[in-house]
Amino acid sequence: MLAERLDVSYRDTDADIVAAQGREIADIFIDQGEEHFRVLEKAAVATALAEHDGVLSLGGGAVLDAGTRSLLAAHTAVVHLTTGVEEAAARTGPALIARPLLMGDPRERWQELAEARAPLYAEVARAVVATDGRTPDEVTDAVLAALESQR
Template structure:
């Protein structure tokens, strides 16, 4: 597969959906690399995302995110995991058109358990349950808009979610 063909799988969803964990499993099973745009931003900036939010503000972070997403979607031919808020940008949604995007849909209880209430998530810092619900009300239509398939994660381990993604996209293990 050439880099020009784009990613084989793009995972979107809220914090705690398991995008990186499931993406790692899918990448291993397909024999390709995983590219996580949040990790790309942290590597490029030399600091964690919560620090970028606090020191530079959300608009600066979103600009960094737009650049990281564009680079990942145009340069990477493996699995791409997008940050939870990447779909807020209309340009990003346009870039996702026609790509094999899967929305990992997660229940609130699972997301809170996975994210952890003590984990530094800047948008979930105050009243995480309420904030998460608000984020999902805002983002669910956008996740659904860009997704070719929706895979529920509730009651499934990462291997089962990965298999559901592969099945939804009709992809076979390497």
């Protein structure tokens, strides 16, 4: 929706990885591990940032890599979308349980990951937009307002 409103193209690095690898991210995690996936993710983000100048969506763990954070920080419109565990569970339903990094207690792991990654997102985000209780249209409005206030 944001890309449409800005009249630019949209790209998702997770989708890029799936297309390049010919399999789902969960399968990459299971077969080759998180470390291998993070190498693929770092390359996908670098490629996308070099080739794409529209709205770019990243996987939640992309900020774990210092090099990726440096690349992101060099861009002027990084927005961190946040959501709480209850909202994430409601949105994804059973798919939340299927995520490799959320094995065990998915809600507890979600909270742990969010807390661990928050300072990394703070390094690169020019704005933070909470998505809890908002429709996609409202989130888009909030992102546009946040971007406008950063000018």
